[in-house]
Amino acid sequence: MEHVKRYHSLKTIVNGRELLIEGPISGSELASYRFDDGLIAFRIPEQQHQALIEIADLPEGRIIVAREDDLVLGYVTFLHPDPLERWSQAKLPDLLELGAIEISHLIRAGGVAKKLLEVSFADDAMEDYIIITTEYYWHWDLKGTGLDVWQYRKVMEKVMGSVGMVWMATDDPEICSHPANCLMARIGKRVPPESVEAFDGMRFQNRFLY
Numbered sequence: 001m002e003h004v005k006r007y008h009s010l011k012t013i014v015n016g017r018e019l020l021i022e023g024p025i026s027g028s029e030l031a032s033y034r035f036d037d038g039l040i041a042f043r044i045p046e047q048q049h050q051a052l053i054e055i056a057d058l059p060e061g062r063i064i065v066a067r068e069d070d071l072v073l074g075y076v077t078f079l080h081p082d083p084l085e086r087w088s089q090a091k092l093p094d095l096l097e098l099g100a101i102e103i104s105h106l107i108r109a110g111g112v113a114k115k116l117l118e119v120s121f122a123d124d125a126m127e128d129y130i131i132i133t134t135e136y137y138w139h140w141d142l143k144g145t146g147l148d149v150w151q152y153r154k155v156m157e158k159v160m161g162s163v164g165m166v167w168m169a170t171d172d173p174e175i176c177s178h179p180a181n182c183l184m185a186r187i188g189k190r191v192p193p194e195s196v197e198a199f200d201g202m203r204f205q206n207r208f209l210y
């Protein structure tokens, strides 16, 4: 499968900061930007910056950023699922995982997460993919936001739902280990039925239990 990446961008102002939301961008572009030191949800900022640079240059990898001049204040990643996760078992070339979305405290609750996804899905190539995201409450910044797990889950549903990602059932043990965790997915218009069938097969692997 050829992974087509078409650049899109938009401008917005949040808390007086003029932001450019753009992508997919290349690893070298991302390397030339600074990375806000408040982006700590998944790794220390230097390591996360480096991880994103590597993802940007993967054939299927897509990084969309929100930046003020050369300072990255938010990002979202799309890439094939980790080989250790069940979502990679069928090795579907047209399945991407929204692996991480993070917005700096400096510009949170200003619509930036939704705009990152708006720019991501402005590329018609996204209609060729099943896009999944696995929501685990232990990745959420409950302390920083003061939200409880259900309020936070609502925020995630609003962010993901803004581009048509919907809750999907699964018997994945990690997802089932807490009721606030969930799988969300969006099946692009041109995804063939064989891929959807293979995805359904990965969602449910313990049918004999029921």
Ligand SMILES: CC(=O)SCCNC(=O)CCNC(=O)[C@H](O)C(C)(C)COP(=O)(O)OP(=O)(O)OC[C@H]1O[C@@H](n2cnc3c(N)ncnc32)[C@H](O)[C@@H]1OP(=O)(O)O
Pocket (backbone or CB within 6 Å): 041, 098, 099, 100, 101, 102, 103, 104, 107, 108, 109, 110, 111, 112, 113, 114, 115, 133, 134, 135, 136, 139, 140, 141, 145, 147, 154, 155, 156, 158, 159
């Ligand atoms: C797959 C994964 O990456 S899971 C982990 C997700 N990432 C994290 O938890 C990292 C830390 N958190 C963050 O980076 C951010 O808080 C995010 C990504 C969750 C949300 O980003 P934001 O830019 O603040 O979200 P955005 O402003 O687009 O808000 C989306 C909706 O949630 C609401 N919302 C956002 N934050 C809050 C809040 N603290 N309290 C109440 N509502 C909120 C917004 O009002 C908006 O609602 P609307 O659709 O009715 O207008």
